[in-house]
Amino acid sequence: MKSKPDSAADLNKRAVRLLARRDRSRSEMQRLLAPHCADAHTVSALLDDLQARGWLSERRLAEQLIDSRRSRASAARIRQEMARRGLADAIIAIATAGLDAHDVATALALWRKRFRELAADRTERERQLRFLLNRGFSQAVALKVLRIAGANDTIEFEE
Missing domain, CATH: 1.10.10 (Arc Repressor Mutant, subunit A)
Structure with missing residues (x-):
């Protein structure tokens, strides 16, 4: 100071x-x-x-955060970032209203970009699951992505 x-x-x-x-x-x-x-x-x-004057706009900030993070983070992670940045709960709720519906598609795109194919062994599949969990996706969404990718034994992951 x-x-x-x-x-x-x-x-x-x-x-x-x-x-x-x-x-x-x-x-x-x-x-x-x-x-x-x-x-x-x-x-x-x-x-x-x-x-x-429109130079300080929390609504614009919320839209920018969504645009920059939508392709690589879950709706929950985006909400968390907005709260950390000090946006009001009402602005967060309005801005992220439709994001949850896109979580599976976003998670699947991230998974495909990173791994391309389902791992053959359990240890590697668990690593793929953790990859999605670490990006803020729920366990249900992460397991759904692995099922879509062809994992028939997702019960191993302790639903």
């Missing part, structure tokens, strides 16, 4: 510079700007102004 707080103009420049790099949530901006301003009300007023 600087010894002298930023002026309102400096704080505005700092905020615009942060938003120029990538979209951020209001809580991220609050956290990043607070150390540079002695008055929390000034930061809040600046963020209100940025939202009014």
Whole structure:
């Protein structure tokens, strides 16, 4: 933290510079700007102004997170990332409303890209299962992908 707080103009420049790099949530901006301003009300007023101008948009951030992660993460993982970034529960719910329906297709595409074929031995199939679980897919979705790939013995995976 600087010894002298930023002026309102400096704080505005700092905020615009942060938003120029990538979209951020209001809580991220609050956290990043607070150390540079002695008055929390000034930061809040600046963020209100940025939202009014459309420069700070949590809805746009949610859409970008979905677009960038949809092809390689589960709906649950995307929701978790949004919450970590400080998006409101209502925005997360609206933005991710239809994602759960695509989990099997997303998991299958990821599995095919990584493995191409079902492993012959149990140890390797378990590794393939863990690969999907580590990307945030539920066990039910991961097992369904392995069944689609041709695993008839998925009971081994302890449903």
